[in-house]
Amino acid sequence: MPELPEVETVAAALRCHLPGRRVAGVAVRCEKLRRPMPVKALQNLVNEAICGVRRRAKYLLIDMNDGQTLVIHLGMSGTLRLDAAGENAERHDHLDLELDNGKILRFRDPRKFGLVMVVKPNEQGEIKELGELAPEPLSGDFTTDYFYDLSRKRTTAVKNFIMDQRRVVGVGNIYASESLFRARIRPTTAVGKLGKERCQRLVTVIKKVLAEAIATGGTTISDFYGVDGSEGAFARELQVYGRTGKPCVKCGQPIKKLTIGGRSAFYCPQCQK
DNA sequence: CAAGATTCCTGGTGGC
DNA sequence: TGCCACCAGGAATCTT
Numbered sequence: 055m056p057e058l059p060e061v062e063t064v065a066a067a068l069r070c071h072l073p074g075r076r077v078a079g080v081a082v083r084c085e086k087l088r089r090p091m092p093v094k095a096l097q098n099l100v101n102e103a104i105c106g107v108r109r110r111a112k113y114l115l116i117d118m119n120d121g122q123t124l125v126i127h128l129g130m131s132g133t134l135r136l137d138a139a140g141e142n143a144e145r146h147d148h149l150d151l152e153l154d155n156g157k158i159l160r161f162r163d164p165r166k167f168g169l170v171m172v173v174k175p176n177e178q179g180e181i182k183e184l185g186e187l188a189p190e191p192l193s194g195d196f197t198t199d200y201f202y203d204l205s206r207k208r209t210t211a212v213k214n215f216i217m218d219q220r221r222v223v224g225v226g227n228i229y230a231s232e233s234l235f236r237a238r239i240r241p242t243t244a245v246g247k248l249g250k251e252r253c254q255r256l257v258t259v260i261k262k263v264l265a266e267a268i269a270t271g272g273t274t275i276s277d278f279y280g281v282d283g284s285e286g287a288f289a290r291e292l293q294v295y296g297r298t299g300k301p302c303v304k305c306g307q308p309i310k311k312l313t314i315g316g317r318s319a320f321y322c323p324q325c326q327k
Numbered sequence: 328c329a330a331g332a333t334t335c336c337t338g339g340t341g342g343c
Numbered sequence: 344t345g346c347c348a349c350c351a352g353g354a355a356t357c358t359t
Contacts, residue, residue, distance in 0.1 A: 057352065088335070088354080112353080130353055131337080146337085165336050167353060185355090210330060219354075226352050273352085295352095315331070318350085 056128040058112055058191070058224025059267035060286065064134055065109040067281035071136055072104045072116060072159070079152035083143065088129065088169045091149065095172035099124065099151075108179075111187045111223035123175050124151075125183070129167030135160050136281050188223045191260055196222070198254040205245040205253065212248065213241035214315045216260065224264060228273055228295045231320045233260045235294045240326045241319040242312075266291065294320040 056064075077099045085091040099118065108115040114134070116124040126134065139156030149161040149170060161170065175181045189195035204221055216222045217230050225233065234241050237259040239252055248256070267273060272286030279285060293303050298311040302322040311320050 060352085086336090127353080129336095130351070163336095164338065165351085165353095167335070169354090208329080214330085217353090228352055316333085317352090 056112060056130075056132065057226035057229050057267075057273075058109075058264055059229070059288065060272040061109050061112050061114055061128065061224075062268050063272040063286065064128075064281055065107050065114055068114075068116070068134070068136075068159075069107045071157070071281075072107055072153075074104070076101060076103045076154040077118075077151055078154045078156075079150075081143075081150040081152070082148065083150075084146075084148040084166070087148070087163065087166050088127075089171070091170055092172050096124075096149070096170070099172065110181070110184060110190075111219060112226075113184060115181070117175075121174060123173050123181065125169070125171040125173055125181065126161060127169035129163060129165065129169065131165040132161065132163040132168035133279055134281060135162070135279070135283060186220045188219060188221050191222060191224050191264055196257065196261070198250065198257050201257050202248075202250055202253045205248065208246040209244050211241060211314050212239060212243045212245040212256070213319050215245040216256070217315075217317075222260065225260060227317050228292070229260075229263055229267065231295045232292060233263050234319075235321060235326060236263060238326055241314055241321050294322060296320065 080096045080100055082091050082093050082096060085093060103119040104116060105119050106117040108117065112127060114126045137158040137160050141158065143150065143160065146164045147160050147162045151159040153159065171183055173181050173183045205215060208215065213230050213234060216225050216233065231241065233256065237256040239256060267288040270287040271280060273288040294309050297309045297320060299308050302309055302325060305322065305324045307322055307324040309320055310323055311318055
């Protein structure tokens with residue numbers, strides 16, 4: 055589910071509800087995520103005021119007045135929603151943040167690939183616990199030159215490269231296939247072999263696809279929903295993802311599927327070289 | 328150091 | 344209908 059546009063959609067929604075609220079209570083029902091849930095640190099958030107909501111790559115950052123930040127990664131199946139006061143938790147609702155207006159911010163994650171941390175960012179707002187992340191794709195730091203220089207002499211498939219969060223952040227399996235189709239580049243192409251022009255096409259298209267997906271509220275395939283339970287509309291815009299055997303929207307050739315780096319890749323053999 | 332395989336976990340689906 | 348193998352949008356960790 056959640057790639058950059060989905061996380062941004064959630065962040066934008068939470069920005070309308072969380073800042074200015076205080077944490078009134080915390081409930082942890084399952085501690086076993088990708089890393090154990092930091093129960094003590096979470097309980098220490100009680101009575102803290104929330105001052106902002108940010109996103110970095112696919113991480114959601116909820117900033118507290120005292121300088122701490124609650125970091126949430128949705129993994130593959132995580133969702134956050136805002137429940138009305140008194141609403142019962144359901145299966146796989148692992149964490150509740152009760153707010154001072156009674157509403158409950160709920161983290162659900164059936165596959166438990168998600169991540170919850172409480173950290174202290176440095177003065178610039180950077181969080182070392184997030185590791186080495188590439189620049190934000192929608193920022194001015196993500197440029198053709200950046201991409202071109204970083205990819206020289208790399209033999210890995212371009213699809214793997216754009217899904218590697220140390221090189222490009224926010225692009226997951228869906229937007230990788232979609233971006234490559236729009237850039238007319240085969241997912242298997244060695245990234246180091248791409249000339250400057252094709253690098254530029256890809257960088258431009260990644261920005262465009264992510265921005266469009268944000269504008270339409272993200273992609274709902276099976277388990278992405280907005281904070282209010284709504285579905286994202288970008289699923290209608292998908293041109294290759296999940297369309298194996300169906301005609302290419304541009305040339306009519308059947309879309310092909312293959313496995314690269316253990317993940318499925320979708321492409322048009324005619325349009326993508 | 329790069330690139331590929333493996334692993335965490337549960338739920339939905341498609342085939343028989 | 345029931346059972347089961349297989350697949351899933353992520354990313355850290357290990358091996359080669």
